[in-house]
Amino acid sequence: MKIGVFICHCGSNIAGTVDCAGVARRAAAYPDVVYSTDIMYACAEPGQDAVIAAVKEHGLTGVVVASCTPRMHEPTFRKAVERAGLNRYMFEMANIREHVSWIGKDMEANTNKAAELVRMAAAKLRLNRELKPKSFPVTKRLLVIGGGVAGIQAALDAAEAGLEVIMVEKQPTIGGKMAKLDKTFPTVDCSSCILGPRMVDVAQHPNITLYAYSELEEVSGYVGNFDVKIRKKATCVDWDKCTGCGLCTEKCPSKKSYDRFNEGVGPTTAIIIPFPQAIPKKASIERDYCRMFNQGKCGVCAKVCPTGAVDYAMQDEFVDVKVGGIVAATGYDLVDWTVYGEYGAGRYPDVVTSLQYERMLSASGPTGGHIKRPSDGKEPKNVVFVQCVASRDPSVGRPYCSGFCCMYTAKQAILTKDHIPDSQSYVFYMDIRSPGKGYDEFTRRVQEEYGAKYIRGRVSMIYPKGGKLLVRGADTLMGGQVEVEADLVVLAVGGEAAAGSPALAEKLRISYDGYGFFMEGHPKLKPVETNTAGVFLAGACQGLKDIPSSVAQGSAAAAKAIGLLSRNMLDSDPQIASVSVNRCVGCRKCIEVCPFKAIQEIDMRGLPKAEVIETVCQGCGLCNATCPQGAIQLSHFTDNQILAEVEALCRF
Amino acid sequence: MSVLEGKELRVVGFLCNWCSYGGADTAGVGRFTQPTDLRIIRVPCSGRINPLFVMKALVGGADGVLVSGCHPRDCHYAEGNYYARRRLEVLKGLLPVLGIDPRRFEYTWVSASEGQRWQHVVETFTAQIHALGPAQPFAGASRPADRHRPDAAAV
């Protein structure tokens, strides 16, 4: 074998703390290495051309590039060696940036470490074999999990491109958080006027099948061919019969149910249509509040329903579908702010969340768009907004900035003035974070034109006194304490990953961070992809973001999915297991451990043998480590290859 | 067998591609400074790791071996790390029988987002190995360089 080694400087990223030329000199002495050089930017066009030229000039049969992490540029260089006429798997990478130059300053130690990593890569490369992918057919259908604005965007874009789309929404209606908003920043345009038509489009699009009040039960399979099981939760109303007339919701005698859509601002009935523009506009029963389920008698809704749609005995149903790709767009939830004892922990009715306030502002909300104090129904004059509640606060385990609260608080202060012209808003803030198009101008307008008083400091305590709330806090610009008498306090509560996110991530086999947000494939270059092929992310489930960013991600995820599913056939990854039938003794251990049921038993002239189903194998290598005979080997990560790496390291 | 005589010890890491290798990358991107002793071998899954790889490294002259995978429940391949956990736990129990200090081998779980945690793992493990000092060569063990390449069946 003739190996060429290329040590990348990555500008000064690597060369700053690694003697790249020195590494190249040492590498020249490694077994089978016939050519070794250092190079300024291996990944750039001149770098790739240099690699290709060297392959041709020196007749190289394998290439080692020492640069960044293979998780970043392995595909890039594989393509380059392919263009040079080699098989793409006759290539190895040594990670001398993330694992060397960026984590240590000692030039001598770094150079030595880099050289050893190159030796390791070269030793493995000597045992590499040419691998060729097989192709398999793709199911041209996309699953979108979550019907918020990000999911809606992704679904519509994909459906417009001709893909069949399945949308699964946990709640009885799509629309997500945006449907709850009155207006949106920085244009102060009506949220439901923008979102409503998009929701209708989802309902009417011939390519979209909507499963509302449903959840993802199980996922198996792999990119191009996922098998998905959807749980349709029992609504106790036959949606084929329900016309959405709303008679049942008028007559329901259980009028004290928690109104989830309205964030508990005012009660609702046990049988509900969440809001007038709900999609689908169908009724469903909240069993926790229904008299039929709790007292065993009532049946009013069943009696009044003109189409006889109510069915108390309804059970959850399951639907199995095959899809080629999945977009997760599960959004976020508000943090449970009642951990703040100093803000009353929920004891004071006139301390509300921003989302509750949004429902009060909304003309279609429970107060008909009139701002009323929950305690006595009076119109507040002094409204205090407290920002960064459960954002940027390590003491409650939420050290991150939620990103959108500064802007929606400014918007709510403007709306407060619009609703109650003689009102005065106060905003306690830490920093105003408004980096968006027209955002900073917006936060200035609220102060300059609408007269909201911005106080830079945290609120230490909120307590009731004489029918009002006293808000005590610091004014760090003035260097003193302030106390504001408020009629209503609005907490700008931060967001967190939607409940159940980790469980969903585990079903989808994607990673999530310590807060439950899903991990993107690369923070910069793969913002909507995950490390699981065929699974994409959109919206706040990946990290909190506002509506424009969520929509942008929705489109981006759709574009990625369309790209994937536009192909009729996909190439399977050839880094899979294969069985040496001579060594296999038919013990079935590999069949037992395989998480993907990718190994089957075959009969070979009367002897049982294992056989790998190539398109199903995901290449984890569990079987390889299990086989007592070493008969089943994971291509590109064979025992010999890994041991060659161990040996290359432990030789000296 | 120490490299950079007196400065470094030989520490070999086996990291799964999806979580821990990514975590080590995240640590690098975050410029979380770490000791330079560790050399990382990338494997698809911690379940791919045959305990004998660890043994080969220790017998071959490594002063410490670190294995890291995805957190239990969060395996990219659904359950590979559960198998890894069982195998590696048994291995750890077996090491003293073989005359190897079990502290020379650790396994841990680090996700791709936990750069800081990875830094901590590397720092603690390297410090642990330095506290133990260089491993004593095995009496009668052939020098790896002298041996013919071990074939798969022998593993």
Place this chain on the structure above:
Amino acid sequence: MSRIDVGYFPGCSGLGTSMEYERSTRAVCRELGIGLREIPDWNCCGSTPAHSTDAALSAALASRVFAQGEKAGIGDMITPCPSCLKNLRAALEHLEDPLFSARVEALTERPLQMRHRIRSVLQVIIEDVGPAKIKARVRRSLKGLKVVPYYGCLMTRPEKLMRFDDPENPVALDRLLEALGAEVLAFPLKTDCCGGSFAIPARAVTPRLAGRILDMAGEAGADAVVVACPLCQMNLDLRQGQIRAGGVDRALPVPYFTQLMAYAFGLPEQEAAFRKLVQDIQPAFACMSRRAADIEAEEGKVAAAEAEKARKAAERAAKAAEKAAEKTGTKDAAADGAGKKSAAAKKPKGKADVDGGEA
């Protein structure tokens, strides 16, 4: 009642400014079966000014207290003063650090051997005795007395150190006072600052902060502010003149919870020691008696009305039953009708009458 034996650390204020706390604590503990063994030759807990200048010196003082406890075989002790408690606890925690512990031992030359635990009198009464047993012990109910509980800053905080009740909205004292029969009013300033020892460096601060608390208590309609900390008590009680000068005119008595317990347990004045308070508590008790009488009268009326209602229902039931007995054959329906009209409890009686009539 099972006996509890604990070491007892009175703290310096118990000998001076909070003598009434000290005296009533001993009396109440005796009544509740909590045996107090005073730490022999105890000394300062290490609180101000030691802890603000030298952590090791402060811990050394605390450490000697524990060493003295060990001499008497005491590893579990209680103290009425939250400030002593905080300081003794903090010392125990810091002594876990071997380096710090070595510094302290160099000063005390008495390394600690036992595992020590220190809790507040309030915590032991509420957790080890409990409201039910306290209620059972009440001889003179505080019915009619409107109180607000004031915990001060230290009783529940720092949260990690005190590990007692809710740090922002504690309820231990509320439960205890309810058990004594008092009406506990909602009080949002339960853990607000009383001004602490600011009276020394910045005199104006304390009356302002203490005034805020009294003002809120007055607004809530309280007859008394019940406290558990000697310094809070002093700021709220002794400084009412200064507070009045600052514009807040709320003359409220500020008793310790143990004093009210002693009163409720029917103990003599010398043990309740109300006379030691600056603000007289008697007007509060007078209010209480008046209100209690009103409440009783009201309750009497309600009870009478209930009885009248029950009597009428019974009458109706009896009449219905008679009617039913007259028209044999429809008696079941009549009985049902009677049952529906009268209270549910009366139903069997109505039935019995019917049966009797039949016989």
